[in-house]
Amino acid sequence: MELKTLTPRTRIRRSAVRDILAFHNRPDMISLAGGLPDPDSLPVAGIARSAQYVLSRYGGIALQYGTTEGFHPLREYIASMISRNGLKTAPEQILITSGSQQAMDLVGRYLLTSGQVFTTEPMYNGAVQSFELQGATIHSLACDEMGPTVEALRKIPKYSKGIPEESDAGPAFRGGFRSLSVPSGSRASAEKEGQTRILYLLPTLGNPTGAIIPEGRRQEIRKILQDSDQWLLEEDPYGDLIFDGSRLPYLSQGSETRSLLLGSFSKTVSPSLRIGWLRASEEEIQEIVPLKQAMDLHTNLLSQMILHRFLEDVDLDLHLSRLRQIYRQRMEAALGYLWDANLPLQPETVPVGGMFLWIKTDVDTDALGRAGLEEGVAIVPGSAFFSRAEEGKRHFRINFSAVSVEEIRQGMERLVRAYHRIRGS
Amino acid sequence: MELKTLTPRTRIRRSAVRDILAFHNRPDMISLAGGLPDPDSLPVAGIARSAQYVLSRYGGIALQYGTTEGFHPLREYIASMISRNGLKTAPEQILITSGSQQAMDLVGRYLLTSGQVFTTEPMYNGAVQSFELQGATIHSLACDEMGPTVEALRKIPKYSKGIPEESDAGPAFRGGFRSLSVPSGSRASAEKEGQTRILYLLPTLGNPTGAIIPEGRRQEIRKILQDSDQWLLEEDPYGDLIFDGSRLPYLSQGSETRSLLLGSFSKTVSPSLRIGWLRASEEEIQEIVPLKQAMDLHTNLLSQMILHRFLEDVDLDLHLSRLRQIYRQRMEAALGYLWDANLPLQPETVPVGGMFLWIKTDVDTDALGRAGLEEGVAIVPGSAFFSRAEEGKRHFRINFSAVSVEEIRQGMERLVRAYHRIRGS
Numbered sequence: 001m002e003l004k005t006l007t008p009r010t011r012i013r014r015s016a017v018r019d020i021l022a023f024h025n026r027p028d029m030i031s032l033a034g035g036l037p038d039p040d041s042l043p044v045a046g047i048a049r050s051a052q053y054v055l056s057r058y059g060g061i062a063l064q065y066g067t068t069e070g071f072h073p074l075r076e077y078i079a080s081m082i083s084r085n086g087l088k089t090a091p092e093q094i095l096i097t098s099g100s101q102q103a104m105d106l107v108g109r110y111l112l113t114s115g116q117v118f119t120t121e122p123m124y125n126g127a128v129q130s131f132e133l134q135g136a137t138i139h140s141l142a143c144d145e146m147g148p149t150v151e152a153l154r155k156i157p158k159y160s161k162g163i164p165e166e167s168d169a170g171p172a173f174r175g176g177f178r179s180l181s182v183p184s185g186s187r188a189s190a191e192k193e194g195q196t197r198i199l200y201l202l203p204t205l206g207n208p209t210g211a212i213i214p215e216g217r218r219q220e221i222r223k224i225l226q227d228s229d230q231w232l233l234e235e236d237p238y239g240d241l242i243f244d245g246s247r248l249p250y251l252s253q254g255s256e257t258r259s260l261l262l263g264s265f266s267k268t269v270s271p272s273l274r275i276g277w278l279r280a281s282e283e284e285i286q287e288i289v290p291l292k293q294a295m296d297l298h299t300n301l302l303s304q305m306i307l308h309r310f311l312e313d314v315d316l317d318l319h320l321s322r323l324r325q326i327y328r329q330r331m332e333a334a335l336g337y338l339w340d341a342n343l344p345l346q347p348e349t350v351p352v353g354g355m356f357l358w359i360k361t362d363v364d365t366d367a368l369g370r371a372g373l374e375e376g377v378a379i380v381p382g383s384a385f386f387s388r389a390e391e392g393k394r395h396f397r398i399n400f401s402a403v404s405v406e407e408i409r410q411g412m413e414r415l416v417r418a419y420h421r422i423r424g425s
Numbered sequence: 426m427e428l429k430t431l432t433p434r435t436r437i438r439r440s441a442v443r444d445i446l447a448f449h450n451r452p453d454m455i456s457l458a459g460g461l462p463d464p465d466s467l468p469v470a471g472i473a474r475s476a477q478y479v480l481s482r483y484g485g486i487a488l489q490y491g492t493t494e495g496f497h498p499l500r501e502y503i504a505s506m507i508s509r510n511g512l513k514t515a516p517e518q519i520l521i522t523s524g525s526q527q528a529m530d531l532v533g534r535y536l537l538t539s540g541q542v543f544t545t546e547p548m549y550n551g552a553v554q555s556f557e558l559q560g561a562t563i564h565s566l567a568c569d570e571m572g573p574t575v576e577a578l579r580k581i582p583k584y585s586k587g588i589p590e591e592s593d594a595g596p597a598f599r600g601g602f603r604s605l606s607v608p609s610g611s612r613a614s615a616e617k618e619g620q621t622r623i624l625y626l627l628p629t630l631g632n633p634t635g636a637i638i639p640e641g642r643r644q645e646i647r648k649i650l651q652d653s654d655q656w657l658l659e660e661d662p663y664g665d666l667i668f669d670g671s672r673l674p675y676l677s678q679g680s681e682t683r684s685l686l687l688g689s690f691s692k693t694v695s696p697s698l699r700i701g702w703l704r705a706s707e708e709e710i711q712e713i714v715p716l717k718q719a720m721d722l723h724t725n726l727l728s729q730m731i732l733h734r735f736l737e738d739v740d741l742d743l744h745l746s747r748l749r750q751i752y753r754q755r756m757e758a759a760l761g762y763l764w765d766a767n768l769p770l771q772p773e774t775v776p777v778g779g780m781f782l783w784i785k786t787d788v789d790t791d792a793l794g795r796a797g798l799e800e801g802v803a804i805v806p807g808s809a810f811f812s813r814a815e816e817g818k819r820h821f822r823i824n825f826s827a828v829s830v831e832e833i834r835q836g837m838e839r840l841v842r843a844y845h846r847i848r849g850s
Contacts, residue, residue: 047727055472065691272487
């Protein structure tokens with residue numbers, strides 16, 4: 001059996017990554033723990049110029065309430081961007097969110113109550129938190145080097161076949177808002193019973209591994225989705241960070257029914273602005289809007305307007321190509337030190353882009369993380385990326401995007417010292 | 426029996442107010458529907474200056490990820506502000522949220538699953554939406570002209586006495602995160618059973634009525650709370666908008682156990698920035714932080730820094746005193762036209778501050794709202810402010826803060842024409 005059923009967590013773990021962020025302010029600490037973009041590449045001058053433009057051009061409009069759907073010109077920009085990447089999208093299919101983290105929370109509230117999430121592990125720890133908040137049951141799919149296996153995907157049950165181990169599924173749709181807004185029929189009734197199933201994937205430069213699901217496997221996944229009644233939740237925060245500047249077609253492309261796509265400007269422009277987006281059908285967006293209203297009325301309008309002006313004003317492709325060059329250089333530096341150290345501290349695969357290395361070792365990485373902090377380097381223990389914290393104990397993640405090559409060198413020295421301390425004890 | 430039990434709504438209503446906001450872009454429409462601050466008083470120059478300061482002083486830090494709790498200097502500012510208003514508060518008791526709407530959503534996720542909310546009606550329509558999203562049961566408390574009656578408040582049951590009509594309460598705590606993070610005992614077990622009870626009040630310049638719970642009644646409410654095990658959720662968006670510049674002591678003052686206070690800068694500085702806050706005990710804030718992390722990581726940091734600089738830079742008291750003067754003038758204009766019209770379109774009470782008039786009439790206000798739109802004026806039908814949409818049919822709300830005296834005159838003329846059309850038909 002390829003499916004591994006995990007019971008819902010009994011409480012939300014504090015994000016290990018975000019707790020470790022607190023160490024950023026210690027001047028001697030080298031943090032390889034965050035998922036932060038390069039601080040020196042953040043477009044301070046461009047954002048300052050855009051802020052002045054927006055406030056002098058639009059005045060009070062930029063400080064007033066906005067619409068829940070988002071600033072329309074920004075929705076247009078995002079729709080064009082996605083369309084250029086091969087997935088035809090209208091502005092009305094875009095909802096602006098407070099980061100893609102909120103888009104995920106919205107999707108959870110829209111589809112799940114105590115539904116089922118199928119995904120690959122390790123996975124983005126923020127997704128674990130978000131699904132936990134919905135009380136969803138997380139199922140881990142068997143993987144090979146290309147992503148979730150066709151065999152595992154085919155075993156995701158359809159509504160008619162029931163859900164494995166559904167004792168945890170519980171009575172669903174507390175508020176019941178979804179049950180009235182979907183057409184009656186098998187989907188609606190299955191959702192009423194808490195049996196919504198979401199396939200959650202981050203197919204390009206997955207966090208933490210940096211893995212890519214290649215196009216061949218994507219085609220197989222699309223075929224399975226077309227023949228199924230589950231939802232696809234595709235997240236794409238790193239799609240523009242393949243070092244050679246190439247892009248893979250969205251998984252959603254050609255499989256657009258029950259397909260939700262999340263994106264963010266946190267990795268490409270600025271995280272502080274908290275601007276992400278959700279792409280769905282126009283009808284689904286309209287069903288989701290009342291949830292967003294109840295959650296925070298709308299996303300920060302001033303920042304949406306500043307971001308939109310910035311995107312119109314600068315050459316984003318040039319900005320991204322600089323980021324890719326910097327990140328490639330830093331990853332190569334990190335790999336060089338790891339290889340030179342010649343210790344059991346090696347990535348299983350060398351990513352072709354992104355911000356992270358996923359490193360396998362032969363010691364307990366919770367202990368390594370603690371020893372690292374004492375030596376002055378922060379990493380994220382692998383358990384943060386699994387729905388069961390007892391997994392991932394021999395892996396950890398390092399981030400190379402937010403530190404200089406010199407800091408990477410020092411950080412690696414400290415990490416090696418921490419490793420030897422654990423090994424020696 | 427003073428308690429009126431309302432069953433959970435079967436779906437989230439789109440906010441009538443926010444849907445009507447779409448009409449703001451029609452050049453001929455006079456909107457008395459929103460809850461918008463005066464557009465000409467929004468501090469464009471001050472925010473522009475603050476944005477430049479923050480970006481040149483802090484550079485990339487202002488565009489990077491922030492902490493979930495919020496920008497510490499802003500937490501300090503808010504804590505001092507609340508302390509100055511009489512409620513001693515430490516910065517660690519403040520969580521910065523994406524507007525007070527998100528603070529309410531956070532509270533809902535922290536305390537409710539399908540719990541019980543006791544409040545007065547009519548009430549802020551965003552609160553209705555938020556509680557609906559949690560699947561809470563809303564109980565309407567009997568009121569007199571001073572607010573909820575002591576008799577009604579005393580009848581709110583304690584855990585040991587069970588919840589009235591609890592068939593709707595359902596199985597609670599889907600994710601169960603709360604159940605592990607509270608001390609065991611009667612509170613925790615009651616919460617596990619979905620029996621959390623929240624008393625939600627907006628005691629100063631309630632929306633939509635503009636009513637104030639006077640200090641005498643506040644003291645009685647505090648006494649009841651001290652002898653009870655329910656939570657108090659106090660919202661205070663308009664506390665600085667009493668026209669004579671006075672302030673009432675918080676209801677939370679002197680009754681601080683299980684007391685949550687929400688505030689916002691949307692009515693005093695700018696709604697577009699989406700910055701609100703939640704005050705709780707330091708321990709409760711730490712329990713709520715993981716929920717905020719899962720929801721959107723943190724509130725827009727650039728805007729928090731800009732707002733903080735703005736608050737340090739300008740004389741907020743002077744800004745507020747100008748706002749109060751403008752709003753008083755506009756309310757008096759609106760009242761003058763209504764009195765002159767000499768029709769059954771009259772507020773039951775004349776508010777001493779705020780942004781709204783709550784008007785009683787003798788026609789169906791859903792119909793009046795539609796006729797108004799055809800005449801070129803937007804109002805909010807009273808039903809938007811009740812948990813059961815069949816109530817409030819003889820009331821409507823107008824907003825006077827976002828329109829000039831001349832627009833108020835025109836809007837009232839159009840409203841009178843709409844009234845005569847309904848009356849005549």
